[in-house]
Amino acid sequence: MRAETLKxxxxxxxxxxxxDEPAHGYRIIEALKxxxxxxxxLPEGTVYPALHRLEQSGLLASSWAVGSGRxxxxxxxxxxxxxxxxxxxxxxxxxxxxVEAVVA
Amino acid sequence: MIEGYLRELDAELGAVGxxxxxxxxxxxxxxxxxxxxxxxxxxxxxxxxxxxxxxxxATSGARRVAFTSFLALAPAxxxxxxxFGLVRTWPDIASAKLLPLAIGAALTMVLAPxxxxxxxxxxxxxxxxxxxxxxxxxxEIAVLRRRAAxxxxxxxAAFAGIAVYAYEYSSGLPxxxxxxxxxxxxxxxxxxxxxxxxxxxxxxxRPQAAGPAGDVFDDVAPLIDRIPLSxxxxxxxxxxxxxxxxxxxxxxxxxxxxxxxxxxAEFVAVCAAFLALGRFLGLRR
Numbered sequence: 001m002r003a004e005t006l007k008x009x010x011x012x013x014x015x016x017x018x019x020d021e022p023a024h025g026y027r028i029i030e031a032l033k034x035x036x037x038x039x040x041x042l043p044e045g046t047v048y049p050a051l052h053r054l055e056q057s058g059l060l061a062s063s064w065a066v067g068s069g070r071x072x073x074x075x076x077x078x079x080x081x082x083x084x085x086x087x088x089x090x091x092x093x094x095x096x097x098x099v100e101a102v103v104a
Numbered sequence: 105m106i107e108g109y110l111r112e113l114d115a116e117l118g119a120v121g122x123x124x125x126x127x128x129x130x131x132x133x134x135x136x137x138x139x140x141x142x143x144x145x146x147x148x149x150x151x152x153x154x155x156x157x158x159x160x161x162a163t164s165g166a167r168r169v170a171f172t173s174f175l176a177l178a179p180a181x182x183x184x185x186x187x188f189g190l191v192r193t194w195p196d197i198a199s200a201k202l203l204p205l206a207i208g209a210a211l212t213m214v215l216a217p218x219x220x221x222x223x224x225x226x227x228x229x230x231x232x233x234x235x236x237x238x239x240x241x242x243x244e245i246a247v248l249r250r251r252a253a254x255x256x257x258x259x260x261a262a263f264a265g266i267a268v269y270a271y272e273y274s275s276g277l278p279x280x281x282x283x284x285x286x287x288x289x290x291x292x293x294x295x296x297x298x299x300x301x302x303x304x305x306x307x308x309x310r311p312q313a314a315g316p317a318g319d320v321f322d323d324v325a326p327l328i329d330r331i332p333l334s335x336x337x338x339x340x341x342x343x344x345x346x347x348x349x350x351x352x353x354x355x356x357x358x359x360x361x362x363x364x365x366x367x368x369a370e371f372v373a374v375c376a377a378f379l380a381l382g383r384f385l386g387l388r389r
Contacts, residue, residue: 024136043146045134045147046148049161052130052160073132
């Protein structure tokens with residue numbers, strides 16, 4: 001799937017992945033790839049600016065942790081992020097239901 | 105290979121103005137990622153990654169700085185109004201210690217708050233408009249930063265003007281008022297200075313996202329239905345309407361003696377400010 005298609009949905013997808021458990025960037029990208037069965041296979045460097053922006057917006061928080069002998073930044077959902085995710089899920093379900101009703 | 109990629113990314117981040125701890129953090133995250141994946145090519149061109157960081161961080165940072173500036177200016181504006189309201193009789197203009205400086209201070213403390221108020225409102229309106237746009241075009245970010253800079257700069261000038269005025273006319277003003285003016289000015293300049301520092305830091309990041317900046321009609325889009333069709337897309341007509349509103353307020357506030365003179369002065373000042381700053385602040389294209 002082209003990156004352009006994903007634009008506008010990336011924030012929602014990243015929040016949904018981090019909602020399951022705190023994760024570092026590489027794990028988030030792997031989860032995105034795995035859970036979409038390879039459909040969301042983005043240039044990996046494009047995900048980090050989005051993670052930083054979500055953190056600046058207060059939807060994610062991050063801290064350093066040590067894993068595999070290296071320092072890594074672990075992201076987790078904030079309370080505000082959880083509310084935003086719930087709202088985005090509702091909106092998405094309503095949208096897909098409406099589209100399905102039209103195109104099915 | 106990883107080291108080479110990180111060196112290149114480091115240079116590209118520097119080229120778009122990302123420095124200090126943020127740059128170190130981005131490099132550390134990238135290093136961790138590359139050690140995990142072992143494939144630098146999949147991470148993307150260093151230049152593209154750096155530009156994307158600049159676009160995203162400049163957008164969210166400029167928005168935050170815009171709201172911070174407004175929050176610093178709003179209480180300062182209230183303090184300014186209270187300070188003005190406490191003066192019953194203004195001293196004779198010729199009683200200053202150094203007349204040219206005193207006149208400059210008086211003009212600044214009257215005009216600068218109005219510019220700060222208008223620029224501050226425009227800053228917040230634009231930041232609100234851009235709240236879900238990510239990344240915003242670089243041209244939008246430039247206008248947002250300029251608006252915030254004018255708001256913060258004018259706010260600082262207003263309080264500096266008050267302090268100088270209080271000093272220049274200390275013999276003709278109540279002692280408690282002059283002291284209060286110094287204290288309020290000092291207290292107001294602290295958050296305004298903080299906003300200026302945050303703005304300067306954000307301005308170092310150079311976004312490159314393409315696209316045009318909006319104008320005043322985009323900023324007032326939520327109210328656009330209430331704006332007469334004859335004004336939409338005509339910034340000068342809009343300016344004249346605002347100037348007329350400000351003049352009417354000055355006429356009412358000034359009473360029969362000073363009202364007409366103040367109204368004309370305000371009308372001219374609004375039009376002059378629109379002429380001088382209209383393009384700079386993205387009010388007209």
